[in-house]
Amino acid sequence: MRLMLNLFRAYPLASFLMLVALLLSGLAEGLGLSALLPVLKVALYHNQPGSGPQEPPGELELMVLELLDWLGIPPTLGPLLLLIVVASTFKALLLLLAQRQVGYTAAQLATDLRLDVLRHMMRSRWAFFLHQPVGKLTNTMASEAQRASDAYVNGATAITFLIQSLVYAGVAVAVSWQAALASLLAGVLIIGGSHFLVRMTRRAGRRQTQLMISLMSRLTDTLQSVKPLKAMAREDLADRVLNLETNKLNKALRRQVFSAAALNSAQDLMFTAFIALGVYLALEQFSMGLATVMVLVVALGRAFSFLGKVQKQYQKLMQGESAYWSLLDTIDQARRAEESLGGGTEPVLHQGIRFEQVGFAYDGHEVFSRLDLEIPVHSITTLIGPSGSGKTTIIDLVIGLLRPDSGRVRVDGTLLEQFDLREWRRQIGYVPQETVLLHDSILHNVSLGDPQIDEAQVVQALQDAGAWDFVQALPEGMHTQVGERGGRLSGGQRQRIAIARALINRPQLLILDEATSALDPASEQAIVATLRELRQRLTILAISHNPALAEAADRVYRLAPRGRVELQA
Known part of the structure; x- marks a missing residue:
């Protein structure tokens, strides 16, 4: 129950209210059951005077009769039945409150876990984030958060059943502690003997968590590659890979289902056998009264039933426990990889950005060393060169996503790490190579x-990006739906929307990472013309393999492997 203790500490007030409601509902149920013994006595003897000698009252009955006398309730059939109904109603209302509290807390738990994952991932270092499979994060946000929430519900339900089991056991002890003790010891033996099925479920749950991470990672990668796979008639490869992972998951789920079904069947059979044996011994060997035996049967039967449900709910908790710990591990890894946002100096960009003797390596592989370059303000600076020469690394260093291993990056003469990086990034507009529209x-x-952005600002950004003319011509204007990944727009139109998105917050620096690589020459020339107009009020840093953007640049750096840089213009 370490998981439940962890969650109780995380949600102390909600857990306290739930436990109070459960305890009160248990007391109400115990009161209703205790009143059952006098009811049976009345039904068996008072209403049937010729049925034989009346069974002498036991300790429980005497306590109930004293309580009824103190409350002024006559020990007759009508008032006693009414008392049972009132106690049951009170119990039902308290259980409703407790279950509502459990449901609300479980929903909040799933929400909080998802937000914690998202927040810590967004705050983590870029190098850490790059190593996280998208499928793993998707599984964490969806499956693991929900399974952890379900585990909390199952744990809280187990506590509910445990309290009810203890109440019924208490009533049985009050009626006949010898019979109750013997029966409860038998129940504990049954629970202990079947606990190996719970351990089987726990192992299956852990295996399920591992396989779901693997399956979702592979599935995400496959879905992103559907078009080339279909184009080459190789979608059967994806089917084989996913089929293998899915079958492994299916085996884990089968073990989980089998252990749950086996526990349910075995428990019910053994509990029924023990109750039948107890009734026989009570009536035949110990000559207990029928009314007392009936109350014992009800009390112990319910105690066994709820005790069995405790183990079944605990088994379900074990199914989801591994998801909770896996999710916490993901959060902890992201927390330990949290990005340092530098000093508190207010960033300004009035002169330019300089790289001074900058060196950087990825996993021991040197990208460049002693790199010197300058990006003047109100100009277009273009980086060209083969893949792997460090163009994207330079952009990541400018943004502050990466830190140089040696040398310095200065903005207007100030070291970049002295800036408040969050404020610095707010002055940047970024357009990636692959335009992904929602x-x-x-x-x-x-x-x-963003609720702080109004339609007038969107119109201005579209105009600055050279997109307003075609947007205005659409049937619904800027309220037009772009389709999945922007599929209803052309490549050039999508790129202009992406530029407008980058310009919406009026940045000082616009970065384009191969933003025109997928465009036809006419679309590229149109966007280059737009960029020439934009450089009058902001600084542009671009990566490009295409000659048009290089020809329009005020400064062109050609990067070669091993960090060689040549200023061409």
Whole structure:
């Protein structure tokens, strides 16, 4: 129950209210059951005077009769039945409150876990984030968070059943402690003997967590490669890989299902056998009264039933426990990899950006050393060169996603690490190579749902990006839906929407990472013309393999392998 203790500490007030409601509902149920013995006595003897000698009252009955006398309730059939109904109603209302609290807390738990994963991942270092499979994060946000929430519900339900089991056991002890003790010892033996099925479920749950991470990672990668796979008629390869992973998961789920079914069947059979044996011994060997035996049967039967449910709910908790710890491990890794956001100096960009003797290596592989270059303000600086020469690394260093191993990056003479990096990045507009638009309106794709951005600002950004003319001509204007990944727009139109998105916050620095590589010459020339106009009020840093952007640049750096840099213009 380490998971439940962990969650109780995380949600102390909600857990306390739940436990209070459960305890009160248990007391109400115990009161209703205790009143059952006098009811049976009345039914068996008072209403049937010729049925034989009345069974002498036991300790429990005497306690109930004293309580009824103190409350002024006559020990007759009608008031006693009414008392049972009232106690049951009170118990039902308290259980409803407790279960509602459990449901609300479980929903909040899933939400909090998802937000914790998201926040810590967004705050982690870029190098750490790059090593996280998208499928793993998807599984963490969806499957693991939900399974952890379900585990909390199952744990809380187990506590509910445990309290109810203890209440019924208490009533049985009050009726006949010898019979109750013998029966409860038998129940403990049954629970202990079947606990290996719980351990089987726990192992299956851990295996399920591992396989879900692997399957979701492979599935995400496969879905991103559907088009080339279909184009080459090789989708059967994806089917074989996913089929293998899915079958492994299926085996784990089968073990989980079998252990749950076996526990359910074995428990019910053994509990029924022990109760039948107990009834026989009570009536035949110990000559107990029928009313007392009936109350014992009800009390012990319910105690066994709820005790069995405790183990079944605990078994379900074990199914989801591994998901919770896996999710916490993901959060902890991201927390330990949290990015340092530098000093508190207010960033400014009035002169330019300089790289001074900068060296950087990825996993021991040197990208460049002693790199010197300058990016003047209000100009277009273009980086060209073969793949692997360090162009994207330079951009990541400018953004502050990476830190140089040696040398310095200065902005207006100030070391970049002395800036508040969050404020520095707010002055940057970034357009990636692959333009990914949301399946939403043009308005939402530019503003990204920021409530502080109004339609007038979106219109201005579209105009600055040279996109307003075609947007205005659409049937619904900027409220037009762009389709999945922007599929209803042409490549050039999608790129202009992406530029408008980068310009919406009026940045000082615009970065384009191969932003025109997928465009036809006409679309590229149109965007280059737009960039020439934009450099009058901001600084542009671009990566490009295409000659058009290099020809329009004020400064061109050609990067070669092993960090060689040549200034061409």
